Amino acid sequence: MTVAVDKTKCIGCGACVMECSLEAIDLVDGLATPDPNKCKDLGSCVKVCPTNALSLTIPQDSKGELSSEIGSKFNLKEPLPESVSDYAQGNEKKTIRSQVTPIAGGEVWSGVWVIIEYNNGRVAPVSWELLGEGRKLADSLGSELCGVITGYQVDNVIPEAFAYGAEKLYVIDHEVLKDYRTEPYAEAITSLVRKYQPEIILMGATSMGRDVFPAVATKMQTGLTADCTVLGIDPETKLLQQTRPAFGGNIMATILCRTRRPQMATVRPRVMEMPERAVGREGELIREEFTLTESDIRTKVLEFIPADAKSTFLDKAEIIVSVGLGIAAKRNLVLAEELAEVLGATLAGTRGAVEAGWLSHDQQVGQSGVTVRPKVYIAIGISGAIQHLVGMETSDFIIAINNDPEAPILKVANYGIVGDLFQIVPAMTAEFKKRLQHGVAN
Amino acid sequence: MHFVVCLKQVPDTSEVRIDPHTNTLMREGVPSIINPYDAHGLEEAIRLKDKVGGKVTIVSMGPPQAKEALKKAMSFGADRAILLSDRAFGGSDSLATAYIISTALKKIHETEPVDLVFAGKEAIDGDTAQTGPGIAQRLGFPQLTYAIRIRELTDTSVTVERKTESGRQIVQAQLPALITVEKELNDIRYATLPHMMKAAAYEPEIWTVNALSFDLTQMGLKGSPTSVSRIFAPPGRSGGEIIDGLNDPAGTAASVVQKLFQQNVIMVNPLMKGGKR
Numbered sequence: 218m219t220v221a222v223d224k225t226k227c228i229g230c231g232a233c234v235m236e237c238s239l240e241a242i243d244l245v246d247g248l249a250t251p252d253p254n255k256c257k258d259l260g261s262c263v264k265v266c267p268t269n270a271l272s273l274t275i276p277q278d279s280k281g282e283l284s285s286e287i288g289s290k291f292n293l294k295e296p297l298p299e300s301v302s303d304y305a306q307g308n309e310k311k312t313i314r315s316q317v318t319p320i321a322g323g324e325v326w327s328g329v330w331v332i333i334e335y336n337n338g339r340v341a342p343v344s345w346e347l348l349g350e351g352r353k354l355a356d357s358l359g360s361e362l363c364g365v366i367t368g369y370q371v372d373n374v375i376p377e378a379f380a381y382g383a384e385k386l387y388v389i390d391h392e393v394l395k396d397y398r399t400e401p402y403a404e405a406i407t408s409l410v411r412k413y414q415p416e417i418i419l420m421g422a423t424s425m426g427r428d429v430f431p432a433v434a435t436k437m438q439t440g441l442t443a444d445c446t447v448l449g450i451d452p453e454t455k456l457l458q459q460t461r462p463a464f465g466g467n468i469m470a471t472i473l474c475r476t477r478r479p480q481m482a483t484v485r486p487r488v489m490e491m492p493e494r495a496v497g498r499e500g501e502l503i504r505e506e507f508t509l510t511e512s513d514i515r516t517k518v519l520e521f522i523p524a525d526a527k528s529t530f531l532d533k534a535e536i537i538v539s540v541g542l543g544i545a546a547k548r549n550l551v552l553a554e555e556l557a558e559v560l561g562a563t564l565a566g567t568r569g570a571v572e573a574g575w576l577s578h579d580q581q582v583g584q585s586g587v588t589v590r591p592k593v594y595i596a597i598g599i600s601g602a603i604q605h606l607v608g609m610e611t612s613d614f615i616i617a618i619n620n621d622p623e624a625p626i627l628k629v630a631n632y633g634i635v636g637d638l639f640q641i642v643p644a645m646t647a648e649f650k651k652r653l654q655h656g657v658a659n
Numbered sequence: 660m661h662f663v664v665c666l667k668q669v670p671d672t673s674e675v676r677i678d679p680h681t682n683t684l685m686r687e688g689v690p691s692i693i694n695p696y697d698a699h700g701l702e703e704a705i706r707l708k709d710k711v712g713g714k715v716t717i718v719s720m721g722p723p724q725a726k727e728a729l730k731k732a733m734s735f736g737a738d739r740a741i742l743l744s745d746r747a748f749g750g751s752d753s754l755a756t757a758y759i760i761s762t763a764l765k766k767i768h769e770t771e772p773v774d775l776v777f778a779g780k781e782a783i784d785g786d787t788a789q790t791g792p793g794i795a796q797r798l799g800f801p802q803l804t805y806a807i808r809i810r811e812l813t814d815t816s817v818t819v820e821r822k823t824e825s826g827r828q829i830v831q832a833q834l835p836a837l838i839t840v841e842k843e844l845n846d847i848r849y850a851t852l853p854h855m856m857k858a859a860a861y862e863p864e865i866w867t868v869n870a871l872s873f874d875l876t877q878m879g880l881k882g883s884p885t886s887v888s889r890i891f892a893p894p895g896r897s898g899g900e901i902i903d904g905l906n907d908p909a910g911t912a913a914s915v916v917q918k919l920f921q922q923n924v925i926m927v928n929p930l931m932k933g934g935k936r
Contacts, residue, residue, distance in 0.1 A: 230887055231750035235880040244722055244749060247670060267887045337825060398830070399792070399802050424823040428804045431753070431792035440754060440884030443787040462893060464672050464784055471889040515801045515833040519818065523826040533824045536925075560925065579843065593924055614924045615899070616915070627901060632915055636904025644912030652920060653927060 226270035233262030343421030349492030440474030543598020601626025696779025757793025
């Protein structure tokens with residue numbers, strides 16, 4: 218008898234491999250593979266599999282009846298295997314909140330924190346989105362919602378953070394934090410975390426959040442989940458449920474950090490709702506000293522070259538106007554350029570458009586180019602080959618203009634306009650221009 | 660100079676698809692490749708070696724089959740390849756993985772001091788972007804993430820251009836340092852025949868848990884603070900609206916634009932270019 222593996226469900230996480238006391242299962246080509254010569258049907262691997270990919274085939278006994286449950290098999294024949302009882306006990310400890318023992322010392326570990334990203338005089342909007350989401354989490358936990366601002370000359374950010382819902386603000390305002398650098402920022406955030414022991418800390422999954430949070434998590438020796446799109450609190454265990462896409466967006470995984478604190482996550486921008494801004498709302502302000510000096514830091518920012526819409530990196534662009542071979546000739550690129558100009562958008566294209574020499578390779582969206590996730594993606598004369606779709610289908614809002622009603626791009630588009638792009642695109646450009654210049658939305 | 664490249668063998672996620680009938684991951688027949696971002700890190704290390712001299716060591720962690728990825732990587736001109744492979748490493752999350760790899764790098768650093776470590780900005784199967792910074796932190800090296808260009812390398816410092824949402828940040832760090840790289844950093848060249856022949860005969864070193872003084876409590880599932888509790892298929896993209904724009908192009912364009920404003924897809928922003936009033 219051997220454990221059976223459902224290869225369509227196995228994600229190759231290795232939980233079963235770790236669990237098996239007989240070393241009877243291993244990962245082969247990323248799939249759990251039992252060794253029939255060693256497997257004794259203990260069933261411990263079946264229990265730990267997060268995707269229910271493993272099962273024990275229930276044997277027929279001599280009387281020709283099905284033996285009942287696997288669990289009863291242990292009780293009948295032999296005591297519970299050690300690995301299983303250890304795991305069961307461990308799990309019990311893990312899931313009862315009062316018994317959670319955070320490793321970094323201290324008893325508190327409460328409160329939901331949002332690290333507010335302030336850089337080059339601008340707050341990343343995802344910080345406010347997270348105060349909105351953090352409010353919900355804090356309410357589920359019955360705890361407080363705090364903001365953290367680290368930087369230099371940050372006073373103008375403080376009333377904004379209260380307005381977006383922070384009850385309490387921890388502020389470190391120091392000259393070494395003028396430009397973003399990993400070392401001082403990680404040190405500043407970690408010093409606050411050590412002192413005040415929050416249960417959950419969140420930050421935007423921006424280039425800054427995804428740079429500093431791994432450093433903080435390593436210093437705290439705790440878990441971190443990157444680029445979450447859904448957060449929640451488990452009603453029973455009160456653990457933070459951190460859900461994120463994995464395998465290039467092909468699956469969603471919910472991650473838990475059971476035994477260490479804080480629970481840390483970066484969250485994808487523009488996924489959470491922007492909370493209401495209540496001007497004049499006040500809260501508690503706590504300022505902390507910072508002892509790091511310039512000579513302690515081994516990195517120097519020499520220069521910052523700000524990007525405008527034209528030079529924005531494609532994968533960071535908010536609005537993309539993208540063209541395919543449907544525009545027929547390079548001279549027609551002007552239609553897309555004019556639309557992009559009006560919207561402050563970044564110009565991109567398909568592989569076909571790049572190979573035709575209309576655009577450069579760094580403007581190519583798709584499998585062999587850049588994967589983009591803008592707020593708005595406007596596809597002009599793009600049919601939507603699968604290689605292109607995988608590079609843009611997670612955009613927030615897709616508008617496609619194509620004369621072929623069967624074009625695959627229309628199936629992923631929020632608005633699929635079937636028509637002549639040479640007439641529709643200039644008309645859209647004119648209409649956008651009119652409304653944006655006059656500030657008229659309706 | 661001694662360059663170390665962290666490299667991971669990954670399933671080619673662009674080939675992974677969800678079975679529409681069972682809503683499960685179809686992994687069979689998915690080829691294994693070198694994580695594309697890591698390949699650009701390797702390319703940069705080899706270019707720098709060609710320029711300033713030195714040695715390129717590749718370090719990877721994975722199942723024994725990952726040897727193939729290392730042999731392939733050797734064909735681009737690396738000098739040494741080490742695969743960290745042991746059942747005890749299985750099930751490690753990014754914190755534990757960074758522990759294992761950094762422990763190996765410390766060992767390498769003892770005998771052949773490391774100047775610059777390269778890693779991809781993230782691995783395409785996990786997209787966490789956490790292992791590189793975790794390694795830097797544990798080694799006590801400055802980290803420079805999302806590098807798109809190396810401007811200067813001296814005996815004591817490296818200057819890179821980093822990619823951020825709002826522009827390019829030019830940062831200089833003291834050596835030794837760790838850099839995680841974007842695809843824009845370079846174009847990968849073809850392997851040369853002599854390197855390919857050398858790689859074909861090359862056997863990567865395998866380091867198991869016994870090779871180093873590892874702390875077993877910091878690795879594998881038990882050393883990993885995060886765990887997967889549930890896996891499910893992503894919500895499908897809901898079908899959009901098909902709009903007939905053949906009969907009245909101008910009218911259709913105007914009504915679509917109006918709807919975009921009404922739904923706040925496009926917002927009136929006075930700061931936006933052309934938004935003078």
